[in-house]
Amino acid sequence: MNILGRSATALLAVLMLSAGAMAQDRLVVVNKAANTVSLVNAETLEEGAVIATQPNPHEVHVSPDGRFAYVSDYGGSYGDSLTVIDLETDSAVATWSLGEYRGPHGIWTSNDGGHVWVTAERSNRVVEFDTATGEISRSWDTGRPGSHQLAVAPDNSALYVANIAGNSVTVIDLASDEVRTIESGNGPEAIDVSPDGSELWVGMRQDDEIRVYSTEDMREITRIASGGEFPIRLKFTPDGARVYVSNAASGSVAVIDAASRQAVGEVGVGAVPVGILMQPDGRRVFVANTQDDFVTIIDADSLSVTGRVVAGDEPDGLAWAPELGR
Numbered sequence: 001m002n003i004l005g006r007s008a009t010a011l012l013a014v015l016m017l018s019a020g021a022m023a024q025d026r027l028v029v030v031n032k033a034a035n036t037v038s039l040v041n042a043e044t045l046e047e048g049a050v051i052a053t054q055p056n057p058h059e060v061h062v063s064p065d066g067r068f069a070y071v072s073d074y075g076g077s078y079g080d081s082l083t084v085i086d087l088e089t090d091s092a093v094a095t096w097s098l099g100e101y102r103g104p105h106g107i108w109t110s111n112d113g114g115h116v117w118v119t120a121e122r123s124n125r126v127v128e129f130d131t132a133t134g135e136i137s138r139s140w141d142t143g144r145p146g147s148h149q150l151a152v153a154p155d156n157s158a159l160y161v162a163n164i165a166g167n168s169v170t171v172i173d174l175a176s177d178e179v180r181t182i183e184s185g186n187g188p189e190a191i192d193v194s195p196d197g198s199e200l201w202v203g204m205r206q207d208d209e210i211r212v213y214s215t216e217d218m219r220e221i222t223r224i225a226s227g228g229e230f231p232i233r234l235k236f237t238p239d240g241a242r243v244y245v246s247n248a249a250s251g252s253v254a255v256i257d258a259a260s261r262q263a264v265g266e267v268g269v270g271a272v273p274v275g276i277l278m279q280p281d282g283r284r285v286f287v288a289n290t291q292d293d294f295v296t297i298i299d300a301d302s303l304s305v306t307g308r309v310v311a312g313d314e315p316d317g318l319a320w321a322p323e324l325g326r
Helices: 002-026
Strands: 028-033 036-041 047-052 057-062 068-075 081-086 090-099 103-111 114-119 123-130 135-141 147-152 158-163 168-173 179-183 188-194 200-206 209-214 220-225 231-238 242-247 252-258 263-268 274-276 282-287 294-297 304-309 314-320
Touching: 028 057, 036 057, 047 090, 057 103, 057 314, 068 103, 068 114, 068 314, 081 103, 103 147, 103 158, 114 147, 123 147, 147 188, 158 188, 168 188, 188 231, 188 242, 200 231, 209 231, 231 274, 242 274, 242 282, 252 274, 263 304, 274 314, 282 314, 294 314
Parallel strands: none
Antiparallel strands: 028 036, 028 314, 036 047, 057 068, 068 081, 081 090, 103 114, 114 123, 123 135, 147 158, 158 168, 168 179, 188 200, 200 209, 209 220, 231 242, 242 252, 252 263, 274 282, 282 294, 294 304
């Protein structure tokens, strides 16, 4: 075989390995009206295992090693549990109780996999679980109603909580346990931290705007139009260059340049877009259209819709599960 032939063969092998690796990555889709979670092949977009949860699940976060998915069983704000899914066996292996706290919603796993943080909306709390025991290790009172959505500093130094009914954002220092509340606009829900940890972006769903805060002192930096009506989720791209905003009442996703604060595009996706998931390499963006029962796929380069994932009834929370052992 000549050099050109060997090069082509080597390139083909690399592409096949890459495709094989992607084929083992999966989307975790929470179907809140079906009380299930769907595991979807990230390459073929085919639904695989469907796993039952407790009533009305809303959000999900996957452990850093890809082994477990933790699901908040919201229960119409009266739920009191998390469902733990083993992604090696594709089965629910535990149900963790929140005890006296109700309405688990926003959820996140620590970088070392040792803790899970979840809001308890009806109890105005944030609860920390020890993943080794499944027991509550700490909790914090936000002091404001509607503690719904959660974002976490990239270095796990702080938790940020959007208090919808309380028109505020709570900041929890994980080293000192200090709890601080910042007044915001009306109906804060969408919330995310920039990948470098310097900025917190919060969507005010009743004001149709985004407020940007410095995480150093929680000073408000600026306000930006959300690019639609009822901003309900927002997510930074992995490189921090852009922010995607799902505007639920507009049926669209706005794309904002993070540095200039200017809108660079809008993508129509369908009825009531809610959950947003960034593919780790930044090539694709997944948006859960809750009232259309599918997940829209957006190509990040062209800002065009390239496909849909059909899962269960009312998809909402989304997560990426990498191939185990990779």
